[in-house]
Amino acid sequence: MSVITTVKEQISREIKNSLEKARNEGKLSYVDLPDYVIETPREKAHGDFATNVALLLSKEAKMPPRAIAQLIAENYENNGKLIEKIDVAGPGFINFYLNNERMYEALPVVIKEDGNYGRSSFGKGEKVQVEFVSANPTGLLHMGNARGAALGDTLSNLLAAAGYEVTREFYINDAGNQIENFGKSLEARYLELLGQEVSFPEEGYHGEDIIITVKNIIDEVGAKYLNMDEKLRREFLIQKALTEKINAIKSDLARFGVEYDVWFSEQSLHDSGAINKTLQELKERDYIYEKEGALWFKTTLFGEEKDEVIVRSNGLPTYFAADIAYHMNKFERGFQKVINIWGADHHGHVARMKGAMGALGYEPERLQVILMQLVRLFSGDEAVRMSKRSGQYITLSELIDEVGKDAARYFFVMRSSDSHLDFDLDLAKEESSENPVYYVQYAHARINSILKAFSHDMPAVKEVDFRLLQEDAELELIKKIAALPEEITGAAVSMEPHRMTRYAHELASLFHSFYNSCRVLTDDDELKKARILLVDAVRITLRNVLGLLGVSAPERM
């Protein structure tokens, strides 16, 4: 357990004791304690921890907040001299000033835990699945997919670090309409490249990449399929092209630092009968009816405006049917919680998916959907279109070539997922100090440089007196380092990976300030040892955070 969590719990216990004591003495009356918080105040002048308990209790106790706060402060038992000073401030906040001695305890922990520092068993090994990207395998990955990849992978890292058992999964849409469409496009290109005159399907995939794919196929099999049965020809082309596309997606994601545990085929749900089984179950539970030759799912029960077709009049299930079967399959595999990262253009799908889960007897809250606003791509002032149909888009692969994996991953995670992301390619291409990822990496490189210059064995924790670290810059740095485990669990539970880029930047900033005001390799040997270990703890913390973000921590830049 982290130092900060321990301290907060201790303070909270003492507050309760203190309140009860006041109540027993008849100085205060209340029945239940409100949901108060112990937080780290924004303002340094407000201490290391603050609580709003007196403000919240005011109404029930029928006393002014400041008077309650005063009672708490007076009755507070300062066990083990944890707290240096208690103040009642403002409208009735209680500020606690931590005894610095306790803060130093964080440093040996960081050094001992090293690569594991920040990890916790908070999630108690609960099984969680994160499904992300799941792009159609009919083309290459674009910027929107890239954002989903960075968010999903970082969130997965965070959950794993917070003690959950995480499975990363990619759902391959290798069935349905768009695959039919894909087949027609492939066929058209195939015939075209072999000298036939064809009209390209209106709704087809116009991308250059498809032409290349078909050229590869022709290199392999030549004109063998020119006069073959249309259906067989398309099936062949689809199989060939899908394999190639999926492999391309896999390798692009691998370059981006994303490795999946499971690649799940939509087609397998059709083949195994899972979709029929799901439909049957929904029918039995009376969620399905027939109208105009199609089967409809009663989504109006979940607040939708109209019911949704689940099996078309041509007998083919819609993607919705497959998706329900897929999610049922997820729960059958034992995941306690299932997280999906979807583009905001799919938001209409959320309520009915949750509804469907409820209809099948699963707690809808076990399905969590992160709606990610779309990426707008700019080149300078000019917007770049991102349509697969028009075939004009920047691929993930090109992005990595241009701005590098580190910058791209950091940028995509930097913004909250429900905020639009304006990605200026020209700016991201610049390898300059404007790029925040360099700022953080630079701190890491700088520390390594200091440690190298130190040229002695690292001092043993036992022979170092951390109390020599008295400067403001040093104390601030220690507090920030100590906060990592809570930052990780907080970002994981709220599913907000962007918090970690903030943390990384703040930590780097505190280090740079420290560096400018305190010399590490000073003549004072004892102080030098303490600072070397402090700086080493910063190095470990930075490296671990960058690791969670999938960004490298270079020793030299």
Next chain:
RNA sequence: GCGCCCGUAGCUCAGUGGAUAGAGCACUGGCCUCCGGAGCCAGGUGCGUAGGUUCGAUUCCUACCGGGCGUACCA
């Protein structure tokens, strides 16, 4: 029309039912004879509008304005 998301500094974005709302970029001026100047320090403007709930609202609620997305027997 209806539904979801967004509206915070010149720009791109964080943030919170509480105490003086932050960062990066841009702009201006300063900083080690010394551990990496890709750094540090200083300088200022802002919660779309109007109501409501509250001891307290930028945060929650309602309406409106502006932007994005959705509203298919597409996914």
